[in-house]
Amino acid sequence: MRLSAYFLPLLRENPTEAQIVSHRLMLRAGMVRQSSAGIYSWLPLGFRVLQKVEQIVREEQDAAGALEVLMPTIQPAELWRESGRYEDYGKEMLRITDRHEREMLYGPTNEELITDIFRGAVKSYRDLPRNLYHIQWKFRDEVRPRFGVMRGREFLMKDAYSFDLDAKGAKHSYNKMFVAYLRTFARMGLKAIPMRADTGPIGGDLSHEFIILAETGESAVFCDKAWLQTDVLGTDVDFNGDLEPFFKKWTSLYAATEEMHDPKACPVPEDQLVSARGIEVGHIFNFGTKYSKPMKAVVSGPDGAEIAVEMGSYGIGVSRLVGAIIEACHDDAGIVWPESVAPFKVGLINLRAGDEKCRTAADDFYKKLNAAGVEVLYDDRDESPGVKFSAMDLIGLPYQVVIGPRGLDKGVVEFKSRRDGKREEMSPEAALNRLST
RNA sequence: CGGGGCGUAGCUCAGCCUGGUAGAGUGCCUGCUUUGGGAGCAGGAUGCCGGAGGUUCGAAUCCUCUCGCCCCGACCA
Numbered sequence: 247m248r249l250s251a252y253f254l255p256l257l258r259e260n261p262t263e264a265q266i267v268s269h270r271l272m273l274r275a276g277m278v279r280q281s282s283a284g285i286y287s288w289l290p291l292g293f294r295v296l297q298k299v300e301q302i303v304r305e306e307q308d309a310a311g312a313l314e315v316l317m318p319t320i321q322p323a324e325l326w327r328e329s330g331r332y333e334d335y336g337k338e339m340l341r342i343t344d345r346h347e348r349e350m351l352y353g354p355t356n357e358e359l360i361t362d363i364f365r366g367a368v369k370s371y372r373d374l375p376r377n378l379y380h381i382q383w384k385f386r387d388e389v390r391p392r393f394g395v396m397r398g399r400e401f402l403m404k405d406a407y408s409f410d411l412d413a414k415g416a417k418h419s420y421n422k423m424f425v426a427y428l429r430t431f432a433r434m435g436l437k438a439i440p441m442r443a444d445t446g447p448i449g450g451d452l453s454h455e456f457i458i459l460a461e462t463g464e465s466a467v468f469c470d471k472a473w474l475q476t477d478v479l480g481t482d483v484d485f486n487g488d489l490e491p492f493f494k495k496w497t498s499l500y501a502a503t504e505e506m507h508d509p510k511a512c513p514v515p516e517d518q519l520v521s522a523r524g525i526e527v528g529h530i531f532n533f534g535t536k537y538s539k540p541m542k543a544v545v546s547g548p549d550g551a552e553i554a555v556e557m558g559s560y561g562i563g564v565s566r567l568v569g570a571i572i573e574a575c576h577d578d579a580g581i582v583w584p585e586s587v588a589p590f591k592v593g594l595i596n597l598r599a600g601d602e603k604c605r606t607a608a609d610d611f612y613k614k615l616n617a618a619g620v621e622v623l624y625d626d627r628d629e630s631p632g633v634k635f636s637a638m639d640l641i642g643l644p645y646q647v648v649i650g651p652r653g654l655d656k657g658v659v660e661f662k663s664r665r666d667g668k669r670e671e672m673s674p675e676a677a678l679n680r681l682s683t
Numbered sequence: 684c685g686g687g688g689c690g691u692a693g694c695u696c697a698g699c700c701u702g703g704u705a706g707a708g709u710g711c712c713u714g715c716u717u718u719g720g721g722a723g724c725a726g727g728a729u730g731c732c733g734g735a736g737g738u739u740c741g742a743a744u745c746c747u748c749u750c751g752c753c754c755c756g757a758c759c760a
Contacts, residue, residue, distance in 0.1 A: 255693090257693090257694060257695095257710095258694070258709065258710070258721075259694055259695050259709075259710095260695080261694075261695085262689085262694095262695075262696095263752070263753055263754095264753095265753080265754075280752090282751080282752085283752065283753090337684095338758090355760080384760075386759075386760080388759065389684065389757085389758060389759085390754095390755095390756095390757095390758085392754085397759080397760090401760070403760060405760090455760095464759085465759095526760065527760085561760055562760080563760045597718075598718070598719095600718090601718095629718095629721095630717085630718060630720090630721075630722060631718060631719050631720065631721095631722095632718090632719085632720040632722075633720090633721055633722095634720090634721095635719080635720045635721080636720065636721050637721085648719075650718095650719055651718095651719090652719065653719090660719085
């Protein structure tokens with residue numbers, strides 16, 4: 247992509263409304279624009295990141311055997327009356343009346359809808375287990391939206407729902423998602439710690455929140471100091487095998503959210519306990535028959551008797567993750583994207599747009615990168631070098647290739663790694679080689 | 684939902700107290716000179732001063748109402 251033809255409205259100064267670093271950087275880097283409180287438009291650069299995050303989530307859900315569907319954002323109120331949550335949810339639910347005076351709502355989550363779909367289609371234990379997920383916009387009318395996309399009212403969420411015949415199967419489904427989540431966040435370069443969590447209004451008895459430690463986090467969390475030195479799972483897993491060892495391993499070290507943390511009962515000695523702030527990026531629940539019973543999601547068992555299915559739900563805040571990644575990956579100059587979610591892999595800077603030799607060399611390098619399938623943002627604008635350097639640092643692409651008259655005379659380009667700031671001179675071929683691998 | 688604050692140029696903000704021609708920096712446009720970490724000079728464009736009422740000869744400024752946004756707290760993927 248040529249920057250001269252791109253839509254990248256950068257801000258030189260910090261907008262006053264943005265108080266935390268990810269919000270500031272997302273606005274300054276031209277990733278999002280606020281539409282109203284807690285509601286954002288995603289501009290090209292931000293949207294690319296959102297889609298990369300979404301794709302990683304999708305791949306890991308698929309790998310764990312979950313099946314993607316797409317449910318609507320608007321749901322009928324009746325379903326929520328069946329589960330009893332229509333009244334419970336209160337003002338956080340955006341309620342809508344259509345032209346026929348029918349009560350509708352903008353979905354804050356989808357347990358009711360998925361249960362309705364499931365009960366209409368599955369009648370036999372033979373069709374279990376199943377896990378259905380979708381990645382869809384949700385709306386929760388938060389009292390106080392804040393922190394940019396980290397606590398918006400409208401947000402993109404992956405929510406998966408598992409259906410099993412019995413508690414043992416349900417635990418296996420839970421473990422699958424548990425492991426898939428470890429892999430998902432690890433792929434994004436994040437250390438997300440699974441913590442025992444309160445089930446809240448979703449219900450149930452088994453629940454983990456996946457928390458990224460960050461000073462700006464909204465939740466108070468407690469964990470064993472050893473977690474700080476522990477790497478998260480990144481290896482391949484057989485999802486059909488026994489996952490309980492993985493679950494045990496990644497829950498053996500103490501980690502709990504504030505609601506679940508009891509200082510008196512805590513097994514970790516005080517000097518070994520970390521008290522920190524965290525960002526919740528995922529939350530998994532096993533809630534048994536909380537919805538299947540009132541909504542009559544039942545199957546015939548082997549003996550012909552009706553059995554209410556055991557359910558779980560599994561959420562990842564996809565749009566929140568974009569902010570969370572920036573909270574975890576930035577420096578004074580701007581964002582430092584992990585390669586897996588970077589909007590482009592490399593920023594190509596032509597230092598002298600007006601110089602024939604530079605332009606030819608840069609155009610040529612750009613063509614070769616494209617041919618090699620390397621995602622590149624090419625700054626071909628006629629701007630001063632300082633402007634280009636700072637813009638490229640701000641948007642945080644993992645690598646920069648600088649082509650200027652000084653290097654060209656020696657037949658080299660400059661290759662810079664954003665993360666450590668190291669710059670090396672090398673031939674264009676060598677730089678191309680580095681980037682295509 | 685309680686408490687606090689802010690709405691003036693694309694952005695950051697001054698002006699408001701004490702009513703009298705709409706401002707600065709930055710960005711934007713044009714031209715020239717520049718060019719390895721946010722360049723220089725010259726010229727130029729940009730505002731229903733959030734909205735509605737009111738007071739006044741006269742309102743960005745005073746009063747009333749209203750809408751929006753932000754922050755702290757309680758609540759939450």
